Amino acid sequence: MNRLVQFLFLFFSLPLMLSCDEADDSQTLENTVQMLVGKDYLSVLPVTVQVGNLSGTFTLNIATNLAWTATTEDKWIQLSKNEGGKELLDVSYTANDDVTSFRKAKITFSAKGVDDVVVEIVQSDKTFTNPIAGIPDPWIIQHQGTYYTCKAHGDGINISKSDKLTIISSTKAIWTAPKDNGNIKPWNASHVWAPELHFVDGRWYVYYAAGRPSSESGSYKMQRTGVLRSKTNDPMGEYEDMGMIYTGDEYTDNVIPTVDNTCYAIDMGIVNIAGKLYAVWSGTINKESGGDQRIYIAKMSNPWTICSNRIEISKPDQPWELIEPSAKVNEGPAFLQRDDKLFVVYSCNGSWTKYYRLAYLMLNIGDDPMNPANWKKSSHDVFYRCDDTVDKDGVNGVGHCSFTKSPDGTEDWIVYHVKNRNHGSYETGRSTFIQRFTWNMDGTPNFGTPVGWGEPIVVPSGE
Numbered sequence: 001m002n003r004l005v006q007f008l009f010l011f012f013s014l015p016l017m018l019s020c021d022e023a024d025d026s027q028t029l030e031n032t033v034q035m036l037v038g039k040d041y042l043s044v045l046p047v048t049v050q051v052g053n054l055s056g057t058f059t060l061n062i063a064t065n066l067a068w069t070a071t072t073e074d075k076w077i078q079l080s081k082n083e084g085g086k087e088l089l090d091v092s093y094t095a096n097d098d099v100t101s102f103r104k105a106k107i108t109f110s111a112k113g114v115d116d117v118v119v120e121i122v123q124s125d126k127t128f129t130n131p132i133a134g135i136p137d138p139w140i141i142q143h144q145g146t147y148y149t150c151k152a153h154g155d156g157i158n159i160s161k162s163d164k165l166t167i168i169s170s171t172k173a174i175w176t177a178p179k180d181n182g183n184i185k186p187w188n189a190s191h192v193w194a195p196e197l198h199f200v201d202g203r204w205y206v207y208y209a210a211g212r213p214s215s216e217s218g219s220y221k222m223q224r225t226g227v228l229r230s231k232t233n234d235p236m237g238e239y240e241d242m243g244m245i246y247t248g249d250e251y252t253d254n255v256i257p258t259v260d261n262t263c264y265a266i267d268m269g270i271v272n273i274a275g276k277l278y279a280v281w282s283g284t285i286n287k288e289s290g291g292d293q294r295i296y297i298a299k300m301s302n303p304w305t306i307c308s309n310r311i312e313i314s315k316p317d318q319p320w321e322l323i324e325p326s327a328k329v330n331e332g333p334a335f336l337q338r339d340d341k342l343f344v345v346y347s348c349n350g351s352w353t354k355y356y357r358l359a360y361l362m363l364n365i366g367d368d369p370m371n372p373a374n375w376k377k378s379s380h381d382v383f384y385r386c387d388d389t390v391d392k393d394g395v396n397g398v399g400h401c402s403f404t405k406s407p408d409g410t411e412d413w414i415v416y417h418v419k420n421r422n423h424g425s426y427e428t429g430r431s432t433f434i435q436r437f438t439w440n441m442d443g444t445p446n447f448g449t450p451v452g453w454g455e456p457i458v459v460p461s462g463e
Contacts, residue, residue, distance in 0.1 A: 040066050042111045044119055047446050048438055050458045053096040053125040060089045060119060066111040074105035077121065096123050102458060115441040122436075126463070127456040128166040131418070131431035136351075137194035137267075137332065137400045138432040140165070140415045147404065148235050150197035150206060157195045157206060157228070159236055165404065165413060165434060165460045174239050175228055177210060187212065187244060187259050188226050194332070194400065196269050197235060200277075200303045204230035206239065209266035224257075225265040225281060227304045242304040247283060247296070251309045263287045263310075265296075267400075270303060271335045273342060273369050279306055280313075280344060282331035292316055292328030295346055295361070297369055313375045314346065314361055320381045321348040323355040332400035340365045341443055347399030348381070351430075354422045356397035357384035358447070378444075383414075385450035388422050396422040398433070398450045408462030411436050414447060436460070 043063040051058065062068065062084070069083045080090040096103060102124030109117040139150045142165075149160045149168050158171035178186040188210035195208040211222035225247060228239040244257040247265035255261065268281035277300040285291035295314040301307040316328040327350030336343040342363045349355040359378045367374040383401075387394030401416040414437050421428040435457060437447045451457055 040064075040111070040113050042066060042068060042109060042114045042117055044109050044117045046448055047117070047119055048436060048448055049091075049119065049121045050456075051093055051121065051123050052127070052456075053099055053123060055093060055095040057090055057092045060091060060107075062087055062089055062109070064111060066114065068109050068111040070107055070109050072105060072107045074121075076103070076123075077105045077107065079107070091121075093121065093123065096125075099125055102126065102461070117441070118438075120438055122458045124458040126459045128459055129454050129456055130433040130435070130451060131453070132166055132434060133168045133432040134429055135168070135432045136417045136426075136430035138415050138417055139194075139196045139402045140168075140404050140434075141197050141199070141402070142404045142407075143199055143235070145407070148197055150195050152192045152195055152208070155190055155192050155210075157192060157208060159197065161236060163407075164463050165407065166463060168432070172236055174236070175206070175241070185212070187222075187224060189213070191220060191223060193223070194267050196267075196402075198270055198303070199235075200270070202233050203303070204233070204235045204239075205270070205303045207245075207268040207270065209268070221264055221284075221287065222259060223264055223266050224259060224262055225268045229304060245279065245304065246306045247281065247298070247310055249286075249309050251307070259287075264293075267332045269333060269335060270300065271337075271342070273363070274365055277301075277303065278369055280333045280335075282329075282333065282346075283310065293331050295330045295333055295344065299370065308370070311370050311372060313344075313369075313372050314377060316348055318359075318377070318380075320357070321359070324349050324353045326350070327353055327355070334402050336360075336403055336445055337365075338439065338445075339443055342369075343445060344375075345382075345401060345403075345445070347401075349397075350424075351397075351399060351419070352426055353424050354386050354388070354397045354419060356399040356419060357381045358399055358401060358416075360445070362444070382445070383416075383447040383450060385418075386422070387453070389420075390422060393420045393428070393431075394422075394453050395433075395450050396420065406436070406460035406462055411461045412439075412445075413437070413460060416450075418450065418453075 045061045076094045078092045105121040107119045135151045147162050156176040160169045160171040162169045190213045193209040195206050198205045206228040209223050225245045227242045229242050231238045246257040248262045264284040265281050280297050282293045283296050296310040298306045298310045299308040314330050332347040333344045344361040359381045361375045385395045395418045397419040415434050417430040435451050440446045
């Protein structure tokens with residue numbers, strides 16, 4: 001039943017996640033779901049509502065074939081009715097007289113034979129608007145009360161620190177790609193992409209993609225992954241270059257990674273699964289022919305050394321991953337771990353297209369991560385929006401995310417970039433967005449719908 005509820009939530013989110021030129025009304029979707037599964041269902045959208053301190057009303061969209069009841073223990077929330085069926089439900093809320101704080105409420109929807117659906121309401125006059133920066137592939141990590149943002153800056157890597165999630169301070173250069181020196185031509189001289197900052201055993205590690213100038217090969221097929229290690233426990237301090245990481249198919253003990261014995265590898269991150277360290281990244285099938293981008297995993301003996309062949313755990317093989325035929329892409333893996341489940345949340349379709357979106361792979365902790373059969377792909381994309389704007393900025397595809405917590409640790413937040421305009425290039429840029437997300441009853445993440453450009457959002461709890 002849990003899988004069914006998850007499927008239904010994703011399916012009823014579909015009108016917001018379809019490509020820009022696709023549309024189906026909710027009745028058609030509902031009929032289709034009943035035809036496909038023929039079972040009872042209950043879905044309520046949105047699952048997270050943010051309101052200001054003045055009194056007001058919002059509407060919930062309830063899709064179900066059952067009779068439901070709704071309850072709340074929060075006195076400042078009033079439901080227009082406490083039971084019903086498929087309908088739009090108006091919810092009123094009173095003013096918050098304490099303008100220096102925010103408050104939360106929950107509404108629980110119940111129906112016989114299905115899991116409860118919980119809607120969360122956050123009220124505050126402390127708001128911010130997205131975008132918070134113009135950084136593509138944004139990576140924000142919280143450590144000891146401070147937020148660190150890691151980004152590519154030209155042919156180098158910069159890091160900033162801030163005590164607020166909603167404010168990215170000025171950045172400091174911590175590494176610059178080496179230059180050619182006569183016949184000495186470093187592998188990582190150009191095209192520095194998507195660095196990630198990780199903290200392991202008292203040291204900071206930055207994983208980045210780089211390569212040779214594309215003019216030398218006519219493409220970006222030379223991109224490989226390297227890693228920097230901090231010399232102290234200060235992420236803004238000095239780093240040492242630990243070199244290229246092995247990402248090939250012919251691993252041997254003590255192999256020295258080179259462009260020749262590795263494959264295209266970008267967007268690498270590391271994750272501890274049941275006490276063991278693994279690297280996960282996006283790569284192509286082989287270094288000669290390239291091909292579509294897939295998600296790979298490998299074992300690590302330490303944070304700068306892979307000690308196994310790579311194993312493919314995902315490839316673009318679903319209709320929602322293949323909207324643009326020339327952009328067969330799985331990339332940007334990021335990690336969420338909760339209770340006994342690990343999620344690798346990845347981006348699909350080309351980041352230069354308006355079809356860019358998120359999906360996830362799920363692993364039950366205790367299962368072997370190196371067995372591809374143990375990774376279960378989400379039944380549909382899980383985060384997408386396209387405003388289809390031509391002459392003004394908007395949300396025209398979303399992806400390449402990272403995850404963090406609110407300052408007080410009570411909320412989960414997703415960090416991602418949006419494509420500013422709907423054309424198939426990077427000309428008008430990509431911008432950094434953040435928003436809170438929740439969890440479904442079956443333990444899967446519920447990212448909701450990407451917020452709009454300039455839409456007021458309640459600040460993170462504790463900020």
